[in-house]
Amino acid sequence: MHSFILGALAILNGLAQGHIVITYPAWRGNNLIVNGDFPFGMQWSYPCGGISPTQNRTAWPLDGSGAVAFQPGWFRGHASNLVYINLGLGEQPSNYSMIMVPVFQINAPTENPYPGTVCLTQVSLPKGVKPKKGDLASIQIVQAQRHGAALYSCADIIFTDDLTKVPPVTGANCFNSTDIDVHNINIVKDSETVPGVEQYSY
Ligand SMILES: *[C@@H]1O[C@H](CO)[C@@H](O)[C@H](O)[C@H]1NC(C)=O
Ligand SMILES: *[C@@H]1O[C@H](CO)[C@@H](O)[C@H](O)[C@H]1NC(C)=O
Numbered sequence: 001m002h003s004f005i006l007g008a009l010a011i012l013n014g015l016a017q018g019h020i021v022i023t024y025p026a027w028r029g030n031n032l033i034v035n036g037d038f039p040f041g042m043q044w045s046y047p048c049g050g051i052s053p054t055q056n057r058t059a060w061p062l063d064g065s066g067a068v069a070f071q072p073g074w075f076r077g078h079a080s081n082l083v084y085i086n087l088g089l090g091e092q093p094s095n096y097s098m099i100m101v102p103v104f105q106i107n108a109p110t111e112n113p114y115p116g117t118v119c120l121t122q123v124s125l126p127k128g129v130k131p132k133k134g135d136l137a138s139i140q141i142v143q144a145q146r147h148g149a150a151l152y153s154c155a156d157i158i159f160t161d162d163l164t165k166v167p168p169v170t171g172a173n174c175f176n177s178t179d180i181d182v183h184n185i186n187i188v189k190d191s192e193t194v195p196g197v198e199q200y201s202y
């Protein structure tokens with residue numbers, strides 16, 4: 001990872017802008033928007049790209065792993081970026097400090113906008129998180145750009161023990177596009193500690 005950061009600094013040129021669309025679970029809404037309230041674009045706004053929690057919650061398996069799918073290639077400048085997936089608990093999470101998937105790197109073939117999806121099929125809950133049926137939470141995806149700024153989007157979930165309520169994860173909504181490389185993925189398993197990554201808060 002260290003050598004990647006040095007490498008990324010070495011090839012840094014010009015302004016790189018990324019943007020993510022979360023496709024599973026359903027995201028809070030379209031925040032690919034620039035307006036008077038968000039002159040730099042909504043998605044740069046911590047913690048969830050300018051959109052508050054919604055009523056549109058996707059059922060998430062109580063016992064742990066669900067899928068997270070997103071399209072990292074909206075707008076220019078996504079060829080290389082870092083992605084983080086975090087969890088916030090409650091209807092209005094007070095923080096998104098709980099790591100679901102430690103930082104990983106995405107490399108795409110071009111700085112121009114590109115189609116394509118990354119899907120992690122088995123994203124488990126952070127260590128020590130033991131929700132009850134009906135508990136609410138939000139999943140945050142952070143996409144850090146080469147210049148250091150980050151883009152934020154969230155999806156709201158509700159924990160269920162009834163797997164028939166969980167929208168099916170299929171080859172149509174959960175797949176990896178072959179031209180997007182995903183590196184250093186290290187999904188947190190409830191039973192294991194992740195070397196070099198600690199639970200921390202801001
Ligand atoms: C709510 O989520 C569903 C997918 O679960 C999506 O199809 C729909 O567009 C969402 N509604 C709103 C208002 O975002
Ligand atoms: C973050 O939220 C969790 C769940 O609500 C809570 O247990 C934890 O203390 C919070 N951390 C901080 C730094 O506020």
Ligand SMILES: *[C@@H]1O[C@H](CO)[C@@H](O)[C@H](O)[C@H]1NC(C)=O
Binds near residue numbers: 119176
């Ligand atoms: C996509 O790639 C990641 C990283 O290699 C992997 O963890 C995940 O399972 C893949 N998704 C699918 C649907 O194969």
